[in-house]
Amino acid sequence: MLGFLVGxxxxxxxxxxxxxxxxxxxxxxxxxxxxxxxxxxxNIGRAVAKWRxxxxxxxxLKREPSAGDAAALLERVRGMPGVxxxxxxxxxxxxxxxxxxxxxxxGVVDQLPxxxxxxxxxxxxxxxxxxxxxARDLLxxxxxxxxxxxxxxxxxxxxRLAHWQRLLATIGLGVGAVLAVAAILTxxxxxxxxxxxxRHETEIMRLVGASELTIRLPVLLQGMLQGxxxxxxxxxxxxxTHSVVAPRLEPLVNLTLGLSQIVFLTPLGVLxxxxxxxxxxxxxxxxxxxGREP
Amino acid sequence: MIELHRVSKVYSVGPVKVPALRExxxxxxxxxxxxxTGPSGAGKTTxxxxxxRDDIPSEGDVEVLGANLVGLGRSQVAALRRSIGVVFQDSxxxxxxxxxxxxxxxxxxxGTPRREITARAFDALRAVGLSARAQAYPAQLSxxxxxxxxxxxxxxxxxxxxxxxxxxxxxxxxxxAEIVAVLKDIGAGGTTIVLATHQARLAATLRRRTxxxxxxxxxxxxx
Numbered sequence: 001m002l003g004f005l006v007g008x009x010x011x012x013x014x015x016x017x018x019x020x021x022x023x024x025x026x027x028x029x030x031x032x033x034x035x036x037x038x039x040x041x042x043n044i045g046r047a048v049a050k051w052r053x054x055x056x057x058x059x060x061l062k063r064e065p066s067a068g069d070a071a072a073l074l075e076r077v078r079g080m081p082g083v084x085x086x087x088x089x090x091x092x093x094x095x096x097x098x099x100x101x102x103x104x105x106x107g108v109v110d111q112l113p114x115x116x117x118x119x120x121x122x123x124x125x126x127x128x129x130x131x132x133x134x135a136r137d138l139l140x141x142x143x144x145x146x147x148x149x150x151x152x153x154x155x156x157x158x159x160r161l162a163h164w165q166r167l168l169a170t171i172g173l174g175v176g177a178v179l180a181v182a183a184i185l186t187x188x189x190x191x192x193x194x195x196x197x198x199r200h201e202t203e204i205m206r207l208v209g210a211s212e213l214t215i216r217l218p219v220l221l222q223g224m225l226q227g228x229x230x231x232x233x234x235x236x237x238x239x240x241t242h243s244v245v246a247p248r249l250e251p252l253v254n255l256t257l258g259l260s261q262i263v264f265l266t267p268l269g270v271l272x273x274x275x276x277x278x279x280x281x282x283x284x285x286x287x288x289x290x291g292r293e294p
Numbered sequence: 295m296i297e298l299h300r301v302s303k304v305y306s307v308g309p310v311k312v313p314a315l316r317e318x319x320x321x322x323x324x325x326x327x328x329x330x331t332g333p334s335g336a337g338k339t340t341x342x343x344x345x346x347r348d349d350i351p352s353e354g355d356v357e358v359l360g361a362n363l364v365g366l367g368r369s370q371v372a373a374l375r376r377s378i379g380v381v382f383q384d385s386x387x388x389x390x391x392x393x394x395x396x397x398x399x400x401x402x403x404x405g406t407p408r409r410e411i412t413a414r415a416f417d418a419l420r421a422v423g424l425s426a427r428a429q430a431y432p433a434q435l436s437x438x439x440x441x442x443x444x445x446x447x448x449x450x451x452x453x454x455x456x457x458x459x460x461x462x463x464x465x466x467x468x469x470x471a472e473i474v475a476v477l478k479d480i481g482a483g484g485t486t487i488v489l490a491t492h493q494a495r496l497a498a499t500l501r502r503r504t505x506x507x508x509x510x511x512x513x514x515x516x517x
Contacts (some may be wrong), residue, residue: 001402001405002401016300019382030361104326108469200386200388200389201388203386204399204400204403204447205403206372206375206384207346207380208374208375208376208400208403208404208451209371209372209374209375209376209377210372210403210404211372212368212369212372214403214405221390279320
C-alpha cells in the first residue's frame with residue numbers, strides 16, 4: 001500500500017512538471033542560504049568557544065608582594081565570583097618571560113638598570129564571566145583591589161566575534177525564512193495543479209470507498225518529496241562548495257580565527273536541513289489540500 | 295438489501311426549491327435486477343446518488359446493505375461504498391492509465407495484496423469480455439469497450455450491489471445490448487443490480503422488475 005501511495009506521489013510530481021521544478025529550486029535556494037549561513041556561523045561559533053577558553057585578565061600590581069601576601073592575595077582573588085583560576089607572576093618571572101620572547105635580543109634586557117616590569121596576576125575567567133556583563137563586573141572587582149595598579153585584557157573582541165556570529169545566524173534565518181515562504185507558496189501552487197490534475201482519481205477513490213488517509217497521503221507525500229529533493233540538492237551544493245572553498249580559505253581562517261579547518265555541518269545539522277526541507281514541502285502540500293477540502 | 299421509506303429530495307437553487315424526489319418508498323431484495331426508468335429529470339440519478347450516499351435525502355430514510363445512510367460519518371460512508379459498484383453514463387476511466395491499470399487502481403487504493411491484484415483484475419476483465427484490451431488506453435477504446443471497462447472496475451471488488459446510471463446512454467443498440475448482456479451475467483452471479491435508464495425500449499426488453507419514475511414519484515412498479 002505504501003508503495004502504491006509513494007508511486008502515486010511520484011506520478012503527481014511528474015504531472016506538476018515545471019511548477020514542481022520551480023518549487024524544488026526555491027527550496028534548494030532557501031535551504032542552501034540557510035545551510036550556508038549556518039555553516040559559517042557554526043565555524044565562527046567554534047572560534048568564539050576556543051578563544052573564550054583562552055581569555056585572560058592581567059592585574060598589574062602596584063608593588064611586588066611578599067610570598068605570604070601573594071598567597072593571601074591569590075586566595076582572595078580565587079574567592080571572587082567569575083574567577084576560574086589565578087596565577088601569580090613575580091617581577092623576576094615577568095622578566096624571564098620577556099627574555100624568552102626576545103630570544104637572541106634578550107641581551108638588551110641586561111642593559112636595564114633595574115627590572116621595570118611589574119608583578120601581576122593572570123586571571124582566568126570562568127565561563128559565566130566571559131560575557132560582556134560578566135567580564136565588566138570581574139574587571140571592576142579586580143580593579144577595586146587595593147594592590148591593583150592597572151587591569152588589562154578581557155574578552156571584548158571575543159564578544160564582538162560572538163556578536164558577528166549571532167548577526168550571521170540571524171541574517172541566515174531571515175533570508176532562509178523569506179525564501180522558505182516563497183517555497184511553500186510554490187509548493188502550494190504545484191499541489192493545486194496536481195489536485196486539479198488528479199481530480200478524476202480522487203473522485204474514483206471516494207466512489208470506491210478509499211479511506212481519507214489514502215486519498216490525502218499522495219498529495220502530502222508529493223509535497224514532502226519536493227521538499228526533500230530541494231534539501232538534498234541544497235546539501236549537495238553545500239558539500240561541493242565546502243570541498244572547493246574550505247581548503248582555499250583555511251590558511252586565512254587559521255591566521256585570523258585560529259581555526260585549523262572549516263568543518264562541515266554535523267550529522268544532526270544535515271538531518272535537520274533534510275527534515276526542514278521535507279517539512280516545508282509537506283506544509284505546502286497540506287495548505288493546498290486544506291484549501292480544497294469539500 | 296435496499297429500502298426507501300417516504301424519501302424526498304429537494305434541491306435549493308438560490309431561493310427556488312426544486313423537488314427531485316417526492317415520498318418515494320420501495321424495497322429491493324438481495325439478488326434482484328431492478329430497472330429504474332423514466333424520462334430525463336424524473337429523479338433516477340438523484341435516487342442512485344442517495345443509494346451510494348453521494349447525497350442525503352431532505353426527508354425519509356434510505357437503508358442500503360443494512361445501514362441507514364442518513365447520519366453516516368465519512369469513514370462509514372467509505373466502508374459502505376466498498377460494497378457498492380457504480381457505473382456512470384460517461385465511463386469515468388482515468389485517461390492516463392491503461393484498462394488494466396484502471397481496474398487494478400480500485401484494488402490498489404483499497405489495499406488489496408499485490409499478488410491478488412493481477413488475478414482479480416483479469417477475472418473482472420474476462421467477465422466483461424475485455425481481457426484482450428487490458429493494455430489499451432481509454433482513448434483507444436470504443437464507447438462500448440470503455441463502458442465494459444467501467445463495469446469491470448465496478449465489479450472487481452465483487453460488490454453485492456451494483457448501481458448503473460444510464461450505462462447505455464451514449465451507446466448504439468448493438469453496444470447497449472452487449473452491456474445489458476454483461477449486466478445480466480453479473481446479476482446471474484447473485485449481485486443485486488439497479489439499472490437506471492431513460493430508454494423505455496431497453497427497459498422493456500430486459501423483462502425485469504421495473505420501477506418507473508415520473509415527476510420525482512414512483513408511478514409504476516411492475517415485473
